[in-house]
Amino acid sequence: MDQATPGTLHVVATPIGNRDDISARAVQVLRSVALIAAEDTRHSRPLLAHLGVDTPLKALHEHNEDAIAQALVERLLQGEDVALISDAGTPLVSDPGYRLVRAARAAGVRVSPVPGACAAIAALSAAGLPSDRFVFEGFLPAKRGARRSRLEALAAETRTLIFYESPHRVAETLDDMRAAFGDEREAVLARELTKLFETVLGEPLAALAARVAADSDQQRGECVLLVAGCADAAEAQLAEGRRLFALLREELPPSKAARLASSISGAPRKALYGD
Known part of the structure; x- marks a missing residue:
């Protein structure tokens, strides 16, 4: 047969x-x-x-x-x-x-x-953010500590970032993005794409976070969050240095962790300690 x-x-x-x-x-x-x-x-x-x-x-x-x-x-x-x-x-x-x-x-x-x-690509096409190079990060961790750690690890990323997010966490996630990327980083919330209440809101993170927190309608439906990549080379270098410093100081004294993180990333050692 x-x-x-x-x-x-x-x-x-x-x-x-x-x-x-x-x-x-x-x-x-x-x-x-x-x-x-x-x-x-x-x-x-x-x-x-x-x-x-x-x-x-x-x-x-x-x-x-x-x-x-x-x-x-x-x-x-x-x-x-x-x-x-x-x-x-x-x-x-x-x-x-x-x-x-x-x-x-x-x-x-x-x-x-x-x-x-595809929601990620549809959102990117309407966001007005650089689209020649982008990275899809899917869903962030549900727990705030893990979510912040993941965002901090992405602070130096120069490509446009695309995330999916649950509507009941979108306001909290925008606050975490402000902490990781800064208030002025450009961001977009694309919500309910192709549906009756479709909205695409683009503002600096601080303004977008405040707008979403004040409007419960923006905390409903299917959400895609997009964040512009880090455009400043020095800022990206410092963000990477701080990420390495945070990891190294879990195992090493702060001074040694800062020295190693500075050596690897090229960021100024004193700046790694933050404000």
Whole structure:
């Protein structure tokens, strides 16, 4: 008996809000595959019904991906085509799917992207911040101490920074960004993109943080935060020096930690102690 030709795993982007933001190719693929692996089948069913797609669904999320991935790869190896979708936007971008894609590729299965919406890229396109070089940081830690440490580690980054954030933490995160990046660093809150209450607010961090704190409407819905990279070379050098100093002083006396951090980063030793 001839071995079946493996099917294709299609990684399909779905709308982030407006249901019309889906390609004709994506709809055709979703209708033609044997199975759709969806992050939350309850969330995806209304969209698929709107598109006239009645393909069977299988839940694939962060809690079951390891267990489900191999079973899906077996179906792909038997010649069936499978589509992977997330709740919204492009799968694997702060969403499950990495393990399935990796397992499929390791098994020799073709993985084909069906491009479409991505909140991070949509926000960048409308933010007015430099877009030639950027870095996507996904979700910051939920706990404030860990979040501040992560932001401080990014203070010297010269590329535009893109974050996803929960609406109930967005005001607190903006305060943490002020502490890490300074009041004058340019930032943008892109909220509810492609939806009825879409807003894109761009101001220096201090002004943006105050605006969001005073307006509960800006603390609702899906949020993308973008921060301009560090534009000043001396500022970037000092930020990197302070980051190293903070790490080294956990193990070394302050004077020795400052000397090493200054030597590595080039930042003035005395400036590393802060104000």
